[in-house]
Amino acid sequence: MSGEKEQWFGPGETARRVGVTTKALRVYEREGLVVPHRAESRWRLYGPTQIARLHQIVVLRDLGLSLKSIKKLVGDHPRLRDILRLQRETLESQQDKIKRAIAIIDVALCQIHEGRDLSLDELAILTKETLMQQPADKKKFLARFEALIAEQDPTGQASRTFDEIKKEYDGDAHKVALKALMEEASRLKEVGDVNSEAAKEFVRRVRSRTAGIRRSTSQAEQELIRDAYTKTLAEAQARSESLWFDPAVLEFFRQVAQGMKERGELN
DNA sequence: ATTCTCACA
DNA sequence: TGTGAGAA
Numbered sequence: 001m002s003g004e005k006e007q008w009f010g011p012g013e014t015a016r017r018v019g020v021t022t023k024a025l026r027v028y029e030r031e032g033l034v035v036p037h038r039a040e041s042r043w044r045l046y047g048p049t050q051i052a053r054l055h056q057i058v059v060l061r062d063l064g065l066s067l068k069s070i071k072k073l074v075g076d077h078p079r080l081r082d083i084l085r086l087q088r089e090t091l092e093s094q095q096d097k098i099k100r101a102i103a104i105i106d107v108a109l110c111q112i113h114e115g116r117d118l119s120l121d122e123l124a125i126l127t128k129e130t131l132m133q134q135p136a137d138k139k140k141f142l143a144r145f146e147a148l149i150a151e152q153d154p155t156g157q158a159s160r161t162f163d164e165i166k167k168e169y170d171g172d173a174h175k176v177a178l179k180a181l182m183e184e185a186s187r188l189k190e191v192g193d194v195n196s197e198a199a200k201e202f203v204r205r206v207r208s209r210t211a212g213i214r215r216s217t218s219q220a221e222q223e224l225i226r227d228a229y230t231k232t233l234a235e236a237q238a239r240s241e242s243l244w245f246d247p248a249v250l251e252f253f254r255q256v257a258q259g260m261k262e263r264g265e266l267n
Numbered sequence: 268a269t270t271c272t273c274a275c276a
Numbered sequence: 277t278g279t280g281a282g283a284a
Contacts, residue, residue, distance in 0.1 A: 011268090012268060023278065024279095026271095041270090067277070
């Protein structure tokens with residue numbers, strides 16, 4: 001083909017051209033990502049194929065991929081699109097982690113601000129409660145939830161409503177407030193009286209917060225979303241996936257609201 | 268300016 | 277996932 005002879009470089013020159021250290025080259029070799037040729041002298045020699053592969057390795061590494069995943073990717077013939085999708089997912093999950101950490105700090109700061117001094121032990125408990133939840137499962141749950149809504153939603157109106165609800169509750173302040181609400185709900189549910197004044201008061205309070213959403217959403221859409229939720233929950237439980245909320249608490253308040261409706265205590 | 272191994276972060 | 281030391 002071309003008159004140009006194949007060029008072979010020693011470790012130093014190769015490292016310089018690829019933008020890594022010779023140490024790194026040998027780590028990649030140890031992990032089975034590149035196999036350089038050897039001169040009689042036992043010196044490593046890197047040719048065009050090796051250099052090309054090294055370039056692939058460094059670009060994937062700069063994306064934050066582990067050597068182990070890079071090994072799988074360069075060995076196979078992956079579409080760049082698939083690599084980027086994969087990496088996007090892991091970055092998103094890291095982002096979730098950071099967001100949860102911030103939420104924990106916000107809750108702690110909030111309590112300190114109120115004059116309540118947290119011990120490290122209490123912070124540890126807070127961390128366990130908030131950080132231990134599985135972001136992957138949560139995302140999976142929400143994705144399935146949305147998919148089921150879309151399935152039964154020819155006009156797309158219910159999906160738009162769901163999007164709005166998600167946006168509405170996406171802020172950190174809302175998340176902290178929501179967490180407080182869930183804790184209160186959990187305590188009320190432990191009491192177990194669906195007709196207690198406290199439970200009914202709680203329902204009224206939550207409904208007043210969500211009045212706007214309910215007003216702008218048709219009965220049919222609300223039912224559609226409810227159905228999708230029930231199905232998603234059933235599927236998740238069938239796979240015994242962990243959830244970040246307690247479905248029993250929601251069911252408890254569904255009963256409270258049901259009772260109130262039957263007695264005409266709700267509009 | 269290279270090889271290898273080992274300890275260390 | 278690399279780095280630095282030390283011997284060859």
